[in-house]
Amino acid sequence: MERGGQAGLGSREGPAGNGPDPGCARAAAAPGDGQAAAALLAPMDLGEEPLEKAARARPAKDPNTYKVLSLVLxxxxxxxxxGCIFGLKPSCAKEVKSCKGRCxxxxFGNCRCDVACVDLGNCCLDYxxxxxxxERIWTCSKFRCGEKRLSxxxxxCSDDCRDKGDCCVNYSSVCLGEVSNAHLVPQQPDIPLHGGGVLFEMPPTLLFSLDGFRAEYLHTWGGLLPVISKLKNCGTYTKNMRPVYPTKTFPNHYSIVTGLYPESHGIIDNKIYDPKMxxxxxxxxxEKFNPEWYKGEPIWLTTKYQGLKSGTFFWPGSDVExxxxxxxxxxMYNGSIPFEERILAVLKWLQLPKDERRTRFFRSFIWTSQQ
Known part of the structure; x- marks a missing residue:
């Protein structure tokens, strides 16, 4: 039996009987079953060991790292x-919605503020x-307050109009919210007169006339005329004036500045024919500029003789030598100049620097607003 058994463990012929089976030879060469299994599994262990070692050698990631990266992002x-909201939105809104500062x-944008926008139909709503x-009105509105200066x-209505002395008449009330005190009587009427920050060493004499302005207007509607009411309260005032005959513009205004009746100063009407001349x-x-028609001595001549200065704006006869x-x-008289422009020009005269006003500039000042 042992021999048979040993014979059973011996080499076997191949299928064709020509030699031993190679697979059986390898199996027979193994010293034992455990060693044979280890020998067969050795290549597999060598292939997997580096991956396992690398996995064990790799450090574990900290979960806080992801939180920090997420927070930074x-x-x-x-x-x-x-940055887009607070940096880009104001400029975009200004460009698209308003012409303020862009006239x-x-x-270019969704709306424009140049002349071409009218034809293109894409002007901003406040253009x-x-x-x-x-260019047409003399008042401020909420659209104009803080505007960029327009030539x-x-x-x-710009922020520096007070320094420049060219604010619109309602700038203080509309843009600054100040309450007008023009109707109030000053508590110290004898203080030196200031005009736009200019101190006058001698108070100027202001004489103004509103052609055709009835005395009843101021008596009845004085509450609607705060500036004229303040001039009345702060200056010299009479309840009415009896005009000279005829009650026309030139005869009466020339009588005011000469103190003469029309038959003495020569201007007896707005239209005159002189047979001698x-x-x-x-x-x-x-012919209105012919000095032969004007007799007497108007107040601006008297001022000149006294070494003082005078200024006139459209007073009848003041543009004649x-x-x-x-x-x-x-x-020179120009009826197309609006009343607001006349007033603004007078205020600028009063605000001239001291070296231009000299010591007694505008001691006598005559101005009229004719209709």
């Missing part, structure tokens, strides 16, 4: 969003109020 995104600039009306505006005087004719003399400042 969130902060960056939030900063970008806030006649060729900046008319912000860019066009300042063609009649008056200004064989000339016709009319307000729209060149009477006795070869004209006021220091005067304007």
């Amino acid at each position: 969130s902060v960056c995104v939030l900063t970008t969003i806030l 006649f600039e060729r900046t 008319q109020e912000t860019c066009i009306e300042p 063609r505006s009649l008056c200004s 064989n000339a016709f005087f009319a307000l729209k004719s060149k 009477i006795k070869g003399i004209l006021p220091d400042i005067y304007k």
Whole structure:
């Protein structure tokens, strides 16, 4: 039996009987079953061992690292969003929605503020109020407050208009919210007169006339005329004036500045024919500038003789060289100049620097607003 058994463990012939089976030879060469299994599994163990070692050698990731990275990324995104909101949105809104500070600039967006926008139909909603009306009106509106200066505006609502002395008449009330005190009587009427920050060493004499202004207007409607009411309360005032005959513009105004009746100062009407001179005087004719028609001594001549200065704005006769003399400042009559522009010009005269006013500038000042 042992021999048979040993014979059973011996080499076997191959299928063709030509030699031993290679697989059986390897199996028979193993010293034992455990060693044979280890020998067969050795290549597999060698292939898996480096991966397991690498996995064990790799350090475990800290979960806080992901939190820090997420927080940094969130902060960056939030900063970008806030930058867009607070940095880009105001400029975009200004460009798209309003003409304030952009009048006649060729900046493009959803709306424009230049002249071409009218034809293109893409003007900003406030184009008319912000860019066009300042060339036509003398008042401020909420659209104009804090505006960028426009070269063609009649008056200004910019933040520096008080320093420049060209604010619109309602700038303080509309843009600054100040309550007008023009109707109040000053508590110290004898203090030196200031005009736009200018201190006068001698108070100027202001004489103004509103042609055709009935005395009843001020008596009945004084509450609607705060500026004129304050001039009345702070200055010299009479309840009424009895006009000279005829009650026309030139005869009465020339009587005021000469103290003479028309038959003495020569201007007896707005239209005159003199047979001796064989000339016709009319307000729209060149003959109006002939000094032969004007007799007497108007107050601007008296001022000149006293070494003082005077300025006139459209007072009848002030643009004529009477006795070869004209006021220091005067304007040739032009009915197309609006009343607001006349007032603004007078205020600028009063605000001239001291070296230009000298010591007694505008000691006598005459101005009229004719209709």
